Amino acid sequence: VQNKYKARLEQIKDKISISEKKLVRLSRKNRKILFSKSESDRIDLKHGALIYSVIKRVKRIKGMLKKLINSKSNPDAIKKVESVNWDEIEKWSDEKLEEFGTERIKKENIEYELTETKKTSEAE
Numbered sequence: 719v720q721n722k723y724k725a726r727l728e729q730i731k732d733k734i735s736i737s738e739k740k741l742v743r744l745s746r747k748n749r750k751i752l753f754s755k756s757e758s759d760r761i762d763l764k765h766g767a768l769i770y771s772v773i774k775r776v777k778r779i780k781g782m783l784k785k786l787i788n789s790k791s792n793p794d795a796i797k798k799v800e801s802v803n804w805d806e807i808e809k810w811s812d813e814k815l816e817e818f819g820t821e822r823i824k825k826e827n828i829e830y831e832l833t834e835t836k837k838t839s840e841a842e
Contacts, residue, residue, distance in 0.1 A: 738830075741768075741830060745768055745770075745828045745830075746826070749826070749828070752770070753770040757772040757824075764833075765832060765833055766830055766831045766832040766833045767830065767831040768828065768830050769828070769829040769830065770826070770827070770828050771826075771827045771828075771829070772824045772825065773827055774822045774825070775823065775825050776808050776810070776815060776821075776822055776823075777822070777823045778802075778820075779819060779820045782802045782807075782818060782819075782820065783801060785818050785819065786802065786818070787800075792806075794806050807820075
């Protein structure tokens with residue numbers, strides 16, 4: 719069954735992905751019209767909802783791994799494959815981030831939800 723419908727499913731997934739990107743791009747372009755000035759907002763529509771939020775994330779900077787290795791005081795922030803453990807750094811205070819030359823920045827986020835529509839059978 720999977721082999722029979724694999725090509726068609728890939729086409730559908732591609733269409734969904736393209737539509738999602740268009741939706742987010744259009745929403746981002748018209749953010750000031752669609753959403754209020756707050757850091758989160760939701761618009762309920764006929765077939766779902768658009769959700770706008772601003773989250774604070776640590777800005778990824780070049781050279782962070784070298785700074786962490788040289789400091790030797792934050793082993794949990796370094797993954798064993800010697801890359802930056804950004805999930806651990808997300809927990810740091812702003813002062814500690816500043817010590818390593820980075821900061822917490824705002825990142826806009828737009829999501830959507832779809833509502834289930836009731837299908838009617840041909841017999842009805």
